[in-house]
Amino acid sequence: MSVLVDAGTRLLVQGITGREAANFTRECLDYGTEVVAGVTPGKGGDRVYEVPVFDTVEEAVARTSPNAALLSVPPLLVLDAALETIAAQIPLVVIITERVPRADVAILVAAARNAGTTLIGPNSLGVITPGKCKLGSIGGPAEDVRRAYTPGRVGIVSRSGGMTTEIASMLSGAGIGQSTCISVGGDALIGTTLLDAYRLFVVDAGTDAVVTFSEPGGAQEHELAEYLDRSGGPSTPIFSFVTGRFIDDMPGTRFGHAGTIVEAGGSTARAKILRLRSSGVEVLDRLDDLPAALAASLRERAGKTTRAPVGR
């Protein structure tokens, strides 16, 4: 089991004729993702690695019935392209493009909410359900993806694209596989937050624990903590790492992603660590400790569910 994408995913790639998009289309196909269509206005009738290209999303939907879309178009064209996809009622839209104006993201977040579309990104590296389907450049070429990501029962949600793969690789090295891994994007305004992603995992029978990777800035961790407080603690255990503690000592300076700006006291790394801990999240001091902490939790959970009815 998994969330968002699986073997039944039929992918449409908007901007498929672009260099970067063509590149990750190849990677996705190599990994086994079913890429059914591409869209680039004016290039209808072309093919990219045998994938048919259409001029409009409407046409692509009528001919190929995609159920997920990946967007890689120039930043100022993202708004229209994503609205086109949402209007075509494709239920999952993942925006890879970086540097999308915040005003456009706000419009898209509202449009996705109204249409019931799951919007991921912008500035996402993609989503992967190991062994089944990868959307986007996440993990790179298929052979590299297979080294880092292995099928299993831990979900990963990360505000850093590169760290999504780093964490998966750490877990795989310790024999811990992943259900689905989501790069939600590091921008200040994004479609799917840590909390949104966590709620997907909570109802997934194939996910036993969730790992989150956070950076300073924003209110996502506070939102997650408040949700946990309301629902009586984490029903699915959460292991979190919050990076960027050193920035606490130097407010105002810009490091890392656009979203990594410390605006107010509550959005520093240390404030987030304290807040998450107060709501029952296991926040790691050292990232290297993650596999051992997870393994212990998974063992305990397995012990609870598979214990023999008669004691020995």
Place this chain on the structure above:
Amino acid sequence: MRLYEWEAKQLLAERAVPVPDGGLARSPGEAGALARGWDACVVKAQVLHGGRMKAGLVQFAEDGASAEGAAAGLLEVDAPQSPPSVLVEERLQVREERFLAALYDPRARGPEIVYTPRGGIDVEQDAEDTVVRIPLEPGRPVQTFRLRAALRNAGVEGRDLRALTGIAAAVAQTFFAHDATLVEINPLAHVAGRGWVALDAHIELDGDALGRHPALVERFELGARADDGRFPTAIEQAASKIDELDHRGVAGRLVEFDGDIALIIGGGGASLTVFDAIRDAGGRPANYCEVGGNPSVAKVSAFTRLLLEQLSPSRLAVVMNVVSNTRADLVARGVVQGCIDAGRDPADTIAVFRVPGAWEAECHELLADYGVQALGRDVGIDAAARLAAGVTTR
């Protein structure tokens, strides 16, 4: 990208928000001439950071001579802009101060107007329960009646209701028209005989949207403006030059620190993690940077050489997350070349090299030829950082 106060006030005044009478001066003489128009004036340094009042960068003057004196001091302030300037304004008798802003609320994930009945320099410490948040509809014309209704519910009435509604609508329109991420008036002051006036204004533009505002970029010369208003050091400027060498990848967004371990780290999340981990292990980094997006060998080597020659570190640590886009072997080639160009032996200089992922085998072979043993993905980021800091046990 932050605008200067005078720029922000110009944009607001164009939408009929009242601002004090004033003008921009680039010399003490100009400031003095402006000041002679009023009985009393305020001289405000035009710098790209907040907290000016507490930093002594806002001064009051009674006449032309004292305004000249104040301006002379403020024009000397070390700030990353040229030519330096001061805003000279008529001094107003303030009865009351409020706060009004348009911004993106990270929780609501949308734009909103924020109003509080108490403004001033310590507004951040205001109790959250006095804050009024009025959602704006992204991509739609501003609906003034919603602002009026919310302000009325917050206890604003009579003449104030009409004036503040008008200013709130103008703030919202300014916010959308210029793709701002923040338009803030603080204080919004009630002045005898003038009504509500924007005494200070702060606008942040969305750097990712500047492409659709060429007129504004030209008008305020935004192309050359530093991102965070911080004065880059000579080495940081040199690093930016290296980054402009070619368009492949990023290697050069550098921030200098007072330590002895030079860092070549990437990407965004991993860079922060490595920096934290080295400090936790008692190490002192000489710089922060982010390398990514498959930079060219030339770029990485020039960057490495700059770090080694200018920061004189005792050692160099190269640590990244598992890479897929960046080629590990090209990073290795660049780092080795940079060491040699700086006249240093790669084997003695590179304390840690941990870049697992794409082209990893070629990377390890190349480094081995120069006597450097690269680390694989089985060594975690923390462990690599501890090695960089000189800690050999876990």
